[in-house]
Amino acid sequence: MAALKIKKGASRKSAYDLRDPHAEVIERHTLAVVVDNEAGVLARVIGLFSGRGYNIESLTVAEVDHTGHRSRITIVTTGTPQVIEQIKAQLGRIVPVHEVHDLTVEGAAVERELALFKVAGSGERRVEALRLADIFRANVVDSTLESFVFEITGSPEKIDAFADLMRPLGLAELARTGVAALARGAE
Amino acid sequence: MTRQMTGAKMVVQALKDQGVDTVFGYPGGAVLPIYDEIFQQNDIRHILVRHEQGAVHAAEGYARSTGKPGVVLVTSGPAATNAVTGLTDALMDSIPIVVLTGQVPTFMIGTDGFQEADTVGITRPCTKHNWLVKDTNKLSEVIHQAFHVATTGRPGPTLVDIPKDVQFATGDYTPPAKSRTDHYRPQLKGDVAAITQLVELMEAAERPIFYTGGGVINSGPQASLLLRELVEATGFPITSTLMGLGAYPASGDKWLGMLGMHGLYEANMAMHDCDLMINIGARFDDRITGRLDSFSPESKKAHIDIDASSINKVIHVDIPIIGDVAHVLEDLLRIWKSRGRKVNKDGLKGWWEQIGKWKAVNCLNYTNSDTIIKPQYALERLEELTRGMDRYVTTEVGQHQMWAAQFLGFDEPNRWMTSGGLGTMGYGLPASNGVQIAHPDALVINVAGDASFMMNMQEISTAVQFRLPVKQFILNNERLGMVRQWQQLLHGERYSQSWTESLPDFPKLAEAMGCKGRTVKDPAELDDAIREMIEYDGPFLLEVLVEKHENCFPMIPSGEPHNKMLLGDAQATDAIGDDGAVLV
Ligand SMILES: Cc1ncc(C[n+]2csc(CCOP(=O)(O)OP(=O)(O)O)c2C)c(N)n1
């Protein structure tokens, strides 16, 4: 018998799925998951993603209702439409999960991320960094003679763009919160 | 009025309030306070197993054969890790069980204390939900929630981890009625518009088929009754997964037999060629679908499932219906009747003619022998000699399991207990103990393989202690038969490690534990041996020495669609391509 050749496109997910997984478009979705803030709930959500081979691009979590002990987890994930549907259904199955919202399909939503940039340098580069920070409406939250820490809020794309600009100007460290998102409108 | 009691007492009280009559367990340091309470009462019977895996499988057998949750009590650390296989098995097959584990005291958690394991961490992916209880005041409510979650919606295993100091401390007891369970309420009723759409398709379909699974059995006896009514009223053919056997009677004239990798030719062909597939409580498992891109290419598909995540997971369906099988079937029947009970009579006539041709292939045919017992023959005789008896069957995993599914017939639900999703060797013997506990007067048979049997054979000792007259029907081929079959078909007959050398003398092994044993190898003596096994008033092990290199057919080779089934050895050589060989 010839050596085993794994056919291109053989999926890891189902033993019998020999379809080309690239045949379908990969979409990026932002999910908001409202959970009971109980021990281990984040591990359940993350374990679901790693155990079933789903992607996490970004994840944020914090308690949003202290009296009701509810937390909101915002997850940015990618996958084929079928996988995205699976992710939502699987999240919905976790016992302490109350609501799963797909902000990407449930109408317009705002997405914001906060980031802290440490930029070190002197002379022209330092002046340029400060000038660009001003254009991006970043705040200076710490400064020394050789460095700034900028605080910037915006869409992930805006933060990516700012990072690209800061890199040649002495970007030393970067911390991002991941995306927080809400649907627009009164509901 | 709240009642105060220790955590240990609460555990027993909560179990009583949940109507538990039996606990399968094994004591140890971290659960001694609970065992002390067990000792001081008579309402709950404790079955002492010989290995914690055995406790969980026994609880599964109990649960599956009764529809009630099975309960397990074990200590911390190694006991909890021993329970992991059973938990995973119950999760895959949707079996409601509640496992209580002891834990080191709260103040020692995280210090690598003696017999400490991160039980909730380890079991998080293999339970439906689990809890670590750090406050005695919350213990009883959590136990009630564990029962609620295990038995509601798609059933499954839950686990409550109870540190030892929580068992000693005193707190308030919350009765079941006051426990918060409202936020876990899966939807039971299906969407009427979707059900009506399905009815419209049923009225027109020329080649419909019901494809049913374990969900029908989990939904309860009413679901099986409604399914029978629906099948008889419509005249549609019906097949079932391994997990769903018995929901529709094997003696029914619409029955096509089990489908899937080792399913019947007529069932698989009908699945492939149908124009309407109605999936009721099954999950398009890979053992069922075969190659996905050629799975039933011509059909419209409807899927009834209580678990939304089962729908469109691997197979895209046209009509998804989320709901409990019994609820949905009730609506389906009502709507179908109210619209005039229509079916496509001409279409169905042709369809049954086609099915008749497939049936005529007689796919379970095998060459019998009068010198050596064929495994198929052994099961045919078992079926014949136990027909009409109050019979429950469990199995181990391997060829014998598939032959049992093919050759034994089940006319009632909850009579067939097998490890489907996980395929756990070692399931059958402890499961048979659990079934026998629940049905003391029934005939309980574990159809076993020589290798699987040895994975939990210590549980014979449990059967002897509790006088459980379970019957171990071992088809001994001195091989890991199913592994050997795959090596023959896929790996050039290189039988790597699939030959079991130095097997024990099984009857002597049984006798060493106080169980009666017998070996039979002459086909002429088989009936007598089976009769002795059935009639013997106590646990009995019958070792049937069978043909060593028999293969299990039909078989859908890996990576092939339903209509590429192998029916016998002559077809099997080089039937599986390289693509198929990488699949499990
Ligand atoms: C715990 C576990 N380990 C390994 C396997 C892989 N496996 C599947 S069938 C089988 C052989 C079973 O042999 P036996 O019980 O003698 O049954 P037979 O196939 O010979 O009827 C093995 C090793 C399994 N299913 N479960």
Ligand SMILES: [Mg+2]
């Ligand atoms: Mg064997």
